[in-house]
Amino acid sequence: MEPLNEQLPLDAQALRSALNANFHLLNAETAFVDRQTLETYIQRVCDQAINAFNEEIHREIRAIILPPMSPLEVTQEVEEAKTDSKGIPHLTLNDRINAEITYIKEGEGTRWPIKN
Numbered sequence: 586m587e588p589l590n591e592q593l594p595l596d597a598q599a600l601r602s603a604l605n606a607n608f609h610l611l612n613a614e615t616a617f618v619d620r621q622t623l624e625t626y627i628q629r630v631c632d633q634a635i636n637a638f639n640e641e642i643h644r645e646i647r648a649i650i651l652p653p654m655s656p657l658e659v660t661q662e663v664e665e666a667k668t669d670s671k672g673i674p675h676l677t678l679n680d681r682i683n684a685e686i687t688y689i690k691e692g693e694g695t696r697w698p699i700k701n
Contacts, residue, residue: 593603612623667681668674670688675681 594600663678667676667678669681669684673684675684
């Protein structure tokens, strides 16, 4: 790269020419030969940043709205939870819990019977 003109003149016309020459050198070095190329590059960089941000926002929204398990998995898990420790299926979770409480009270649901 050709070195930039660091000895800037005080005369307005010469200063402008020196700055223009410096900008042309910078543009040539960074391959921004014209304004349209620079604007296209800036647009592409901005689009990439916006798309990355947009993807992150969508992931966060999906994590909030969608459950980590599918409805089918949730349904299967609930159905499995309705089966008590003896393998007896119940119609509701309440019925299953009541059955487990009964087993515990009768000493059948634990290794160590509960003494009253």
